Amino acid sequence: MRDSTQSVYELFYWPGLQGRGEFVRLCLEDAAALYIDVARSPAHGGVDGLLRVMREHDGDGPAPLAPPFLRHESLVIAQVANILHYLGPRLGLAPDDERARHYALQLQLTVADLVAEVHDTHHPISTGLYYEQQKPEALRRTEAFVEQRLPKFLRYFERQIARAGGAFALGSACSYVDLSLFQAVEGLRYAFATAMRAIEPELPALVAVHDRVAARPKIEAYLRSSRRIPFNEHGIFRRYPELDLAPSWAKSS
Amino acid sequence: MRDSTQSVYELFYWPGLQGRGEFVRLCLEDAAALYIDVARSPAHGGVDGLLRVMREHDGDGPAPLAPPFLRHESLVIAQVANILHYLGPRLGLAPDDERARHYALQLQLTVADLVAEVHDTHHPISTGLYYEQQKPEALRRTEAFVEQRLPKFLRYFERQIARAGGAFALGSACSYVDLSLFQAVEGLRYAFATAMRAIEPELPALVAVHDRVAARPKIEAYLRSSRRIPFNEHGIFRRYPELDLAPSWAKSS
Incomplete structure (x- = not known):
């Protein structure tokens, strides 16, 4: 059982480099959000976990073409600006209007x-x-x-x-x-x-x-x-x- | 006096090529929206009108770095995907949720x-x-x-x-x-x-x-x-x- 304030964000990005994933990571870190950096966490599947989501994506939206992508509850979204547009209001990092x-x-x-x-x-x-x-x-x-x-x-x-x-x-x-x-x-x-x-x-x-x-x-x-x-x-x-x-x-x- | 159904969209893009402006133009055309293609319309300022808005932008948001940009009421926004994210719901060309x-x-x-x-x-x-x-x-x-x-x-x-x-x-x-x-x-x-x-x-x-x-x-x-x-x-x-x-x-x- 978890409520929305405890819901976990999963970030999917290649390990070993900052790359485009870093723009997402900075938001999650600044907000002290609960998140899993999946490809860097063997316990959560590591790189195989990332590849599996890309390959076997069965959400109600499009699959990601490439990392980074974010999973939150059952939502999977890609493209950095899109991810930040989603996260911003939730993490207190976007304007209100x-x-x-x-x-x-x-x-x-x-x-x-x-x-x-x-x-x-x-x-x-x-x-x-x-x-x-x-x-x-x-x-x-x-x-x-x-x-x-x-x-x-x-x-x-x-x-x-x-x-x-x-x-x-x-x-x-x-x-x-x-x-x-x-x-x-x-x-x-x-x-x-x-x-x-x-x-x-x-x-x-x-x-x-x-x-x-x-x-x-x-x-x-x-x-x-x-x-x-x-x-x-x-x-x-x-x-x-x-x-x-x-x-x-x-x-x- | 005009209400929101009659409000005019102004598209600013270089004349003589489709370029990135065309992605915006297609939406305005498909929705039969009232719009002015400013740089192609001498009566509305033509290319000088476009350059003037870029140079003298005094809106409450950032100026455009480059065309295309859209003006609607007092809002000026740039970047194609951002413009379409704004226009989509207004023109019936975006999902509801x-x-x-x-x-x-x-x-x-x-x-x-x-x-x-x-x-x-x-x-x-x-x-x-x-x-x-x-x-x-x-x-x-x-x-x-x-x-x-x-x-x-x-x-x-x-x-x-x-x-x-x-x-x-x-x-x-x-x-x-x-x-x-x-x-x-x-x-x-x-x-x-x-x-x-x-x-x-x-x-x-x-x-x-x-x-x-x-x-x-x-x-x-x-x-x-x-x-x-x-x-x-x-x-x-x-x-x-x-x-x-x-x-x-x-x-x-």
């Missing part, structure tokens, strides 16, 4: 676009090939990313946070968008340290959101725990020295 | 992933360069797309439609997801005719959804109208003969 929830979803989908572009800096040709099999293309794509895309996205978030006029991206209350922006900044610092050092001085509002999220007690404890997988070169944010480029806009200042 | 709306959003975000990958077949390095400046990389990325990604996405949608067990992706009622699947099939037929001819025989449920959407009276009328911009090489789905590749999985059958 419908209008602002659309704003949150808009910003989250823009984070998702940034994350997809970061992924493609090291995999511009195919996810079915290793980075080592697409290095010249990766270098060329990363040059364009660091020159144009990284500043475009980050300056956009900076402007939106500033105009919201509060401590967080949507105003005074912390939402799942802020946790995702924290993760994006952390990941970009790991992967593109040179460009981030150059641009951060012009992003005070974004850096402040990052710092406020990092200082939240549950997040702080999580980041120090073994549940936080370190960044590594299996994830989306990868530190390849040859891709940690100095953008021309930084050199000119 | 929250649970199924998450299923719709999940599928729509998977369509968005497919669309982003299609875009990157001709722009694998940078959106800031012309196709002609990234042709070798485009060919290599397209090979991987046609070999692996196109069948992965389309077989996934086929399975989910089949298991929903109705005439449409989520069951018996047509939703914005179906309109988007229609557009994806149309676009893929235009851009990757060879691969689509090879794979369509194994996609009866997806093709049936496509055909049912095409036969809806409002959609049929729209497709015959001058409001439907023809596919062209400025959009996401582009017909470059050198990228219309025959996949190996087709040749082996």
Whole structure:
């Protein structure tokens, strides 16, 4: 017997990397939600458990095409922004009104676009090939990313946070968008340290959101725990020295 | 004076191409909604009107990073899946219950992933360069797309439609997801005719959804109208003969 306040969330994501699962994990951790990280828990089936749900999905909705996905009661849903749109109100990490929830979803989908572009800096040709099999293309794509895309996205978030006029991206209350922006900044610092050092001085509002999220007690404890997988070169944010480029806009200042 | 049934939707998207705006336009057309296609309407400001809203946005939410975006009453929202999540219930193109709306959003975000990958077949390095400046990389990325990604996405949608067990992706009622699947099939037929001819025989449920959407009276009328911009090489789905590749999985059958 369990009531809704005790209901368990099951997160399904590949073990060994933060990847897209981390955006969900940060919400569950910040809210101190009861959750099982299925693929990292042999007692709950491990990776086989994840694959089994994908293969044998018999819910009333579509199967996931790929992890991460979430199971809660009998609901199974995939796609990070969709999962956060579901979890946000339940975990106290979304605005109350419908209008602002659309704003949150808009910003989250823009984070998702940034994350997809970061992924493609090291995999511009195919996810079915290793980075080592697409290095010249990766270098060329990363040059364009660091020159144009990284500043475009980050300056956009900076402007939106500033105009919201509060401590967080949507105003005074912390939402799942802020946790995702924290993760994006952390990941970009790991992967593109040179460009981030150059641009951060012009992003005070974004850096402040990052710092406020990092200082939240549950997040702080999580980041120090073994549940936080370190960044590594299996994830989306990868530190390849040859891709940690100095953008021309930084050199000119 | 106007009541909600008469309220006007304003769609903001670049003129001259279908692009991501088309997923929104199909919903507005199918529902016979009152809408203004601002950038295509000189009387409503044209492209300058679009740029002005982006530049001078003073709503209570974030500005759009890029078109398409929608204005409805004083609400301005961007990101296709977010716009459809807003419009769906208002236009009778979304399920009634929250649970199924998450299923719709999940599928729509998977369509968005497919669309982003299609875009990157001709722009694998940078959106800031012309196709002609990234042709070798485009060919290599397209090979991987046609070999692996196109069948992965389309077989996934086929399975989910089949298991929903109705005439449409989520069951018996047509939703914005179906309109988007229609557009994806149309676009893929235009851009990757060879691969689509090879794979369509194994996609009866997806093709049936496509055909049912095409036969809806409002959609049929729209497709015959001058409001439907023809596919062209400025959009996401582009017909470059050198990228219309025959996949190996087709040749082996």
